[in-house]
Amino acid sequence: LAKTTQPISMDSYEGQEVNITCSHNNIATNDYITWYQQFPSQGPRFIIQGYKTKVTNEVASLFIPADRKSSTLSLPRVSLSDTAVYYCLVGPWMDSSYKLIFGSGTRLLVRP
Amino acid sequence: NAGVTQTPKFQVLKTGQSMTLQCAQDMNHEYMSWYRQDPGMGLRLIHYSVGAGITDQGEVPNGYNVSRSTTEDFPLRLLSAAPSQTSVYFCASSYSQGEQYFGPGTRLTVT
Numbered sequence: 001l002a003k004t005t006q007p008i009s010m011d012s013y014e015g016q017e018v019n020i021t022c023s024h025n026n027i028a029t030n031d032y033i034t035w036y037q038q039f040p041s042q043g044p045r046f047i048i049q050g051y052k053t054k055v056t057n058e059v060a061s062l063f064i065p066a067d068r069k070s071s072t073l074s075l076p077r078v079s080l081s082d083t084a085v086y087y088c089l090v091g092p093w094m095d096s097s098y099k100l101i102f103g104s105g106t107r108l109l110v111r112p
Numbered sequence: 113n114a115g116v117t118q119t120p121k122f123q124v125l126k127t128g129q130s131m132t133l134q135c136a137q138d139m140n141h142e143y144m145s146w147y148r149q150d151p152g153m154g155l156r157l158i159h160y161s162v163g164a165g166i167t168d169q170g171e172v173p174n175g176y177n178v179s180r181s182t183t184e185d186f187p188l189r190l191l192s193a194a195p196s197q198t199s200v201y202f203c204a205s206s207y208s209q210g211e212q213y214f215g216p217g218t219r220l221t222v223t
Contacts, residue, residue, distance in 0.1 A: 034210070043116075043202045043214025044155065087154065100212070101171065102147070102155040 009107040022088030116215035125193040135203030144186040148199040
């Protein structure tokens with residue numbers, strides 16, 4: 001299982017773009033990269049998932065370089081409601097040994 | 113769809129008591145998991161299941177049992193509660209390694 005490393009915390013201001021990088025040096029060929037967001041007292045919520053290059057949805061973009069040893073979650077124009085903990089997960093797709101592991105996450109604080 | 117439901121929302125147990133945390137999903141997901149989250153920490157995987165009748169251990173399985181007799185339900189049983197099991201417990205389900213849907217959590221206190 002690929003281990004992930006993220007910054008413990010980040011600060012930003014409303015309206016700024018925030019980039020959170022996750023390092024996963026021993027990612028396997030069949031591993032996907034998934035990001036979750038968690039607000040206090042709630043379960044995590046899926047944000048985005050990708051395998052390589054760039055993936056974009058209505059809330060975020062995910063950039064994955066060619067070597068796939070890291071990935072960057074990009075949140076455009078953050079607001080106060082984006083204050084949360086963000087988790088990067090790496091795991092195989094459709095694998096019967098399914099065992100996704102959450103790390104400690106990155107605590108993002110968005111200031112007015 | 114109700115999504116993933118968990119009961120109870122809150123529970124207080126005395127050391128040595130046993131109980132079952134209930135988890136149900138109505139999305140016909142094959143994959144289901146149980147996590148625990150201690151204050152200020154990330155989630156840790158307790159047990160998971162890739163389909164009815166199939167379960168396996170996660171990172172921290174000791175002191176917990178699971179069963180998966182139906183696709184919809186995945187109960188977590190605490191055999192003999194200990195203060196170290198005080199935590200918030202989340203159940204999740206998904207089609208695969210993709211988007212996991214999490215329940216609202218059960219806040220458990222063991223005294």
